[in-house]
Amino acid sequence: MAGSSIAGVVIRGIASAVPEGTQGLKELAELGGGSTPEKTMEVTGIRSRHVCRPGQTASDLCFAATETLLKDLPWGRDTVEALIFVSQTFDYVAPATSCCLQARLGLPKSCAAFDVALGCSGYVYGLWIASSLMLAGCRRVLLLAGESTTRIISPLDRAAVPLFGDAGTATALEREEGHVMHFDLGTDGAGFEHLIIPAGGHRTPRSSQTAVRTPREGGNVRSDEDLYMNGPEVFSFTLREVPPLLDRILARAGWTKEQVDFFVMHQANKWMLDQLGKRLGIPAASLPIALEGFGNTVSASIPLAITHSIRPVIGEKTRRLVLAGFGVGLSWGAAALEVGPIVLPELAIVP
């Protein structure tokens, strides 16, 4: 779509939660393969990741993040008018996970609740949808973005295991005049096969065959029910789409690069973010990287980077942020907005 600018919406708070369990270099060493865990860490910037225990889901993490946020935010639960859950790791095929969360969080029956099935671009899409709901008359919206991606990765996939971690986030948005959010969103579905779980939907239902893990490219072992990522194709897409995306969002906001305090990008891996930063001429200090202890947390990565890496500076003062999410779909989105001071609770650790 062409870009859009939506007036009258502001972020009041953001909270993040991660599962207590972690995996690090030791587990990577046990996987074997061509690259040493140290080399993998140097390139990806990921030293360890939080992983859900069996039975723990993205909605559990988002629930914890929301509880943490609502403890510090002066909002009555009965004032929340919409709940959006952005994820690719839902609790059930049906119903929508957002419906379960509405009841679990004690939100009123008058609260609209729905899921958005997007990944790396999902947080920006969620902000856009939440802002659009404000235009439609909503006053308070909760945007939850979270993933339990480690549950859908083959433990024998050396390309994917070191990259992904689990996290849940909650963002509180409120209608207030005097604020504008700018958006630029897009899609190239021709690349849908480059990041995919091939089986488990109606196109290819689960079967005894789809569950069998077999050797694939590069010695990685996975089934058609596991996540597959064609890293080089996704990187080519990133180089092709993200620089012009940022040019467009800056033009829409009427800002120069120098006028932006932080470019908070989807946290894919450190090397990729470094190259994007170089290509775009963004100084490292303005490009937060929150990968070392978390990995790529897909739809949660942008809010997690905000709460982890720039928490002290946007907790107290208004800052100009450009957010950019890009990946599975293939899908992308950027937002330009002023944020802060906002409620930013400590990271919640979920047992």
Next chain:
Amino acid sequence: MTTAEFYKELDSTLNLAPGTIKGDESLLDLSGWDSMALLMFIYMADSKLGLAVKASALVNCKTVGDLVKVCEGKVQD
């Protein structure tokens, strides 16, 4: 970019000692040629040659010479 300059860039991209790449190497025999190296090569082609290399074009490359062919028109003597 000349072929010699291309080999030098490839040394640097793959974190190899300068002068390692001579042109007739098999990629499988090169230490450092893995899935991350594919990403790094794509970035090198983009940033140094202004060439958008499709990952699918790299899948069938077996030798350094094949990589030169992928960059046809941008690498020559």
